[in-house]
Amino acid sequence: xxxxxxxxxxSISRQKVKVDTLRKPKREQSLWWMYLPALLVVSIFILYPxxxxxxxxxxxxxxxxxTKNWVGIEQYVRMFQDPTTWLVVKxxxxxxxxxxxxxxxxxxxxALLLNQSIRFKAVTRTIVYLPVIxxxxxxxxxxxxxxxxxxxxxxxxxxxFGLDKINALGNPDLNPWIIVFVNTYQFVGIAxxxxxxxxxxxxxxxxxAAVIDGAxxxxxxxxxxxxxxxxxxxxxxxxxxxxxxxxFDVILALTGGGPGNASQxxxxxxxxxxxxxxxxxxxxxxxxxxxxxxxxxxxxxxVYFKRKEVDA
Amino acid sequence: xxxxxxxxxxTTLAIVISLLHLVPxxxxxxxxxxxxxxxxxxxxxxxxWRWDNFTSAWENAxxxxxxxxxxxxxxxxxxxxxxxxxxxxxxxxxxxxxxNKFIYFLFIAIMxxxxxxxxxxxxxxxxxxxxxxTRLVAVLNNLAAFLPLTIFLYAGFIRSTIPKELEEAAKIDxxxxxxxxxxxxxxxxxxxxxxxxxxxxxxxxxxxxxAIFFLQxxxxxxxxxxxxxxxxxxxxxxxxxxxxxxxxxxxxxILFLFLQKYFVAGLSSGSVKG
Numbered sequence: 001x002x003x004x005x006x007x008x009x010x011s012i013s014r015q016k017v018k019v020d021t022l023r024k025p026k027r028e029q030s031l032w033w034m035y036l037p038a039l040l041v042v043s044i045f046i047l048y049p050x051x052x053x054x055x056x057x058x059x060x061x062x063x064x065x066x067t068k069n070w071v072g073i074e075q076y077v078r079m080f081q082d083p084t085t086w087l088v089v090k091x092x093x094x095x096x097x098x099x100x101x102x103x104x105x106x107x108x109x110x111a112l113l114l115n116q117s118i119r120f121k122a123v124t125r126t127i128v129y130l131p132v133i134x135x136x137x138x139x140x141x142x143x144x145x146x147x148x149x150x151x152x153x154x155x156x157x158x159x160x161f162g163l164d165k166i167n168a169l170g171n172p173d174l175n176p177w178i179i180v181f182v183n184t185y186q187f188v189g190i191a192x193x194x195x196x197x198x199x200x201x202x203x204x205x206x207x208x209a210a211v212i213d214g215a216x217x218x219x220x221x222x223x224x225x226x227x228x229x230x231x232x233x234x235x236x237x238x239x240x241x242x243x244x245x246x247x248f249d250v251i252l253a254l255t256g257g258g259p260g261n262a263s264q265x266x267x268x269x270x271x272x273x274x275x276x277x278x279x280x281x282x283x284x285x286x287x288x289x290x291x292x293x294x295x296x297x298x299x300x301x302x303v304y305f306k307r308k309e310v311d312a
Numbered sequence: 313x314x315x316x317x318x319x320x321x322x323t324t325l326a327i328v329i330s331l332l333h334l335v336p337x338x339x340x341x342x343x344x345x346x347x348x349x350x351x352x353x354x355x356x357x358x359x360x361w362r363w364d365n366f367t368s369a370w371e372n373a374x375x376x377x378x379x380x381x382x383x384x385x386x387x388x389x390x391x392x393x394x395x396x397x398x399x400x401x402x403x404x405x406x407x408x409x410x411x412n413k414f415i416y417f418l419f420i421a422i423m424x425x426x427x428x429x430x431x432x433x434x435x436x437x438x439x440x441x442x443x444x445x446t447r448l449v450a451v452l453n454n455l456a457a458f459l460p461l462t463i464f465l466y467a468g469f470i471r472s473t474i475p476k477e478l479e480e481a482a483k484i485d486x487x488x489x490x491x492x493x494x495x496x497x498x499x500x501x502x503x504x505x506x507x508x509x510x511x512x513x514x515x516x517x518x519x520x521x522x523a524i525f526f527l528q529x530x531x532x533x534x535x536x537x538x539x540x541x542x543x544x545x546x547x548x549x550x551x552x553x554x555x556x557x558x559x560x561x562x563x564x565x566i567l568f569l570f571l572q573k574y575f576v577a578g579l580s581s582g583s584v585k586g
């Protein structure tokens with residue numbers, strides 16, 4: 001038996017020597033043909049349209065005619081003078097930043113709660129996470145039943161308590177916040193799960209040492225939990241910002257972007273410019289602005305939170 | 313003693329949170345079972361349980377066709393995603409040439425671009441290719457949208473868990489790269505394949521952004537498109553819309569309840585290490 005083990009070990013080490021001598025003189029291959037199919041699909045359906053979109057943004061194209069007139073930066077001038085642009089950018093930032101803050105704060109609180117040994121924690125985790133797997137469109141409809149003016153669940157409850165009905169979805173000051181709320185409700189489960197995993201990876205030794213030093217619960221949280229959670233915070237911030245800035249389905253389901261353009265995001269505005277108003281060139285310009293904003297914000301978030309991470 | 317009391321308090325809080333999170337589902341279910349002329353409070357159970365709402369919604373919203381289309385698109389796109397994604401990740405994780413480093417960076421950079429920003433030229437391209445209202449275009453768009461994430465997940469897994477020695481031993485035996493990949497590497501990727509499969513199935517099943525642009529014909533409509541047009545036509549029959557919505561989310565909900573640990577494991581493994 002041991003004879004056999006020794007022999008096989010010898011043969012393995014001999015093989016290793018052989019591999020090393022074989023590999024050294026040969027240049028490392030790229031094996032590029034293995035990623036060629038993936039590269040082609042991504043290039044044709046994302047990269048090429050993206051670059052082409054920048055080209056279209058300098059034209060007055062209406063989306064169907066054969067002629068595209070080069071108009072230089074006219075669409076960009078128009079975009080910066082269009083008051084709707086600023087409304088839509090403001091909404092998009094509200095959706096992105098508002099739901100990022102809410103999802104992270106609530107997600108972290110839920111994770112702290114469920115990280116203790118309490119009963120029902122598995123059930124609670126399942127219930128909080130469940131909306132993540134439902135289509136945002138369906139989620140929008142579900143909350144439509146809740147917020148609808150006529151016979152909506154919220155107004156039914158208001159009536160019960162003798163309060164006046166409110167037109168939550170038709171109120172331009174209120175409905176962007178409802179969209180933030182619904183988006184948070186739907187995706188807070190992701191933040192919670194990532195924070196839970198982060199919390200579970202922190203060694204108990206740190207807390208025991210802190211207890212010996214007489215640290216309070218808040219000090220433990222501030223000096224141990226938070227710094228060691230930084231990788232989880234980074235990924236959550238970036239995921240949620242990207243998700244929030246791209247919001248589309250849930251807006252169409254809840255408010256359709258209205259009343260007027262009051263709850264429109266950049267993606268729904270672009271959609272209506274292109275399909276309702278045949279303003280393709282201008283829609284492409286809005287697309288460029290949207291990509292630019294998402295790129296800048298996610299890079300900022302990434303760099304900012306990466307710098308705060310400590311080695312654990 | 314104090315600890316026990318605290319614990320009871322936290323358990324109560326967890327129960328309250330669970331109940332609050334269930335409210336929208338409760339409203340959805342009761343709405344879907346009420347008669348159309350039942351304007352009783354949404355919080356009350358139906359006086360008359362209308363199970364036939366589900367059959368009428370199924371027929372009126374053509375959910376049968378929509379279920380078929382959604383299933384085909386999701387299955388084909390997810391299968392291609394796994395083959396193309398794992399194949400692409402292998403050299404990008406293993407062969408550190410300058411070209412590969414650049415290509416990997418390119419895939420990661422594409423992950424940040426929201427596919428929708430290129431909607432205008434994409435739409436035109438799909439029209440020019442004659443792919444409008446085909447299931448193929450939904451497959452390709454979803455494939456393109458999720459390939460970068462898939463490659464990222466696979467490459468991370470190959471780098472951190474698959475020992476190089478295995479492949480080198482096989483190489484000495486004279487096995488070709490493809491054979492080594494499919495015989496030795498791919499079976500070891502099972503855990504991450506499960507993650508990719510589950511995440512991508514959920515997102516592709518729920519896709520609306522691509523489907524609404526490219527799948528307008530009734531024959532090729534997916535569930536989300538069928539649902540949104542049904543909603544548009546039936547604002548006065550929200551009970552049927554609720555029934556249709558409930559049916560459309562059922563498959564993924566069941567999948568989630570049975571495979572929950574993979575959902576959770578996938579999220580945390582892909583993210584905490586960052």
